[in-house]
Amino acid sequence: MALRSGEVLVLQVIDLQEKDRIVVFLSRDWGLKRGMARNARTRFSRFGGELQQLAKVHLTWFEKADQEFVRISGAETIRVALGLHRDLDRSGQVRHLEGFLVSSYLSEHMQLFAQDNEPDNHHYRLLDTTVQALLDGCDRWLAARYLECWILRLSGVFPAPRHCPSCGNAIGDEAFLAVDAAGLLCPSCGGGAGANRRVGAEALAFLRRIGGSDLATLQANEHIDEATLRSVESLTREVRRAFLGRELKSYRIMQRTLRDVTP
Numbered sequence: 001m002a003l004r005s006g007e008v009l010v011l012q013v014i015d016l017q018e019k020d021r022i023v024v025f026l027s028r029d030w031g032l033k034r035g036m037a038r039n040a041r042t043r044f045s046r047f048g049g050e051l052q053q054l055a056k057v058h059l060t061w062f063e064k065a066d067q068e069f070v071r072i073s074g075a076e077t078i079r080v081a082l083g084l085h086r087d088l089d090r091s092g093q094v095r096h097l098e099g100f101l102v103s104s105y106l107s108e109h110m111q112l113f114a115q116d117n118e119p120d121n122h123h124y125r126l127l128d129t130t131v132q133a134l135l136d137g138c139d140r141w142l143a144a145r146y147l148e149c150w151i152l153r154l155s156g157v158f159p160a161p162r163h164c165p166s167c168g169n170a171i172g173d174e175a176f177l178a179v180d181a182a183g184l185l186c187p188s189c190g191g192g193a194g195a196n197r198r199v200g201a202e203a204l205a206f207l208r209r210i211g212g213s214d215l216a217t218l219q220a221n222e223h224i225d226e227a228t229l230r231s232v233e234s235l236t237r238e239v240r241r242a243f244l245g246r247e248l249k250s251y252r253i254m255q256r257t258l259r260d261v262t263p
């Protein structure tokens with residue numbers, strides 16, 4: 001049995017029976033892991049309060065090579081959970097609810113795309129900087145678009161739209177999403193079929209900019225309007241769905257909930 005300890009981001013916490021919790025977490029040095037936190041639900045638990053979705057925690061655990069769940073033995077908060085953070089400009093319950101929905105959405109991405117049991121600094125860094133930007137007041141929809149684009153890019157399926165993958169020509173300010181959602185084509189290769197989704201200059205500019213800017217810089221220096229973010233959202237949704245073969249559960253819940261609560 002090995003004793004490990006390090007910085008982790010909590011992705012999901014599932015209550016189990018009367019006292020225990022299952023904790024899914026992303027570790028900088030060991031990737032995605034699932035752990036059992038015994039007695040974490042009891043009132044005097046040593047670490048129950050630390051284990052919240054998207055909290056950054058210094059975690060200690062024991063693991064055996066052939067066991068699916070590690071055994072969590074200690075947790076100390078490094079940075080508070082995103083959902084517990086109070087928005088400075090919060091305008092009522094909807095914005096608070098959005099915080100929880102976005103937390104689940106970012107977390108589910110990591111559970112599906114990050115590496116199991118091996119170092120995964122790229123995904124760790126992406127989530128860590130996104131959560132920090134959100135805590136610093138970054139627009140949550142900008143942050144969600146940034147993370148979902150980058151996570152596809154890290155999987156090699158949605159590169160910055162610079163050259164058409166079909167003919168190799170440079171892509172200007174218009175492109176078309178391939179029918180199989182595998183990439184963006186130039187107008188000559190993608191524009192004729194009629195069924196392909198057209199992508200405009202603003203969305204293309206966003207997809208290029210995220211390669212060279214972090215979230216804080218994007219928020220501070222670029223004017224990215226709602227229509228652009230919606231256009232990017234529908235693009236990444238199609239690409240992700242084609243890649244995974246299904247929709248994210250947290251995305252469906254988010255869509256349904258926001259439709260119900262938004263006046």
Ligand SMILES: [Zn+2]
Nearest residue numbers: 164167186189
């Ligand atoms: Zn082409």
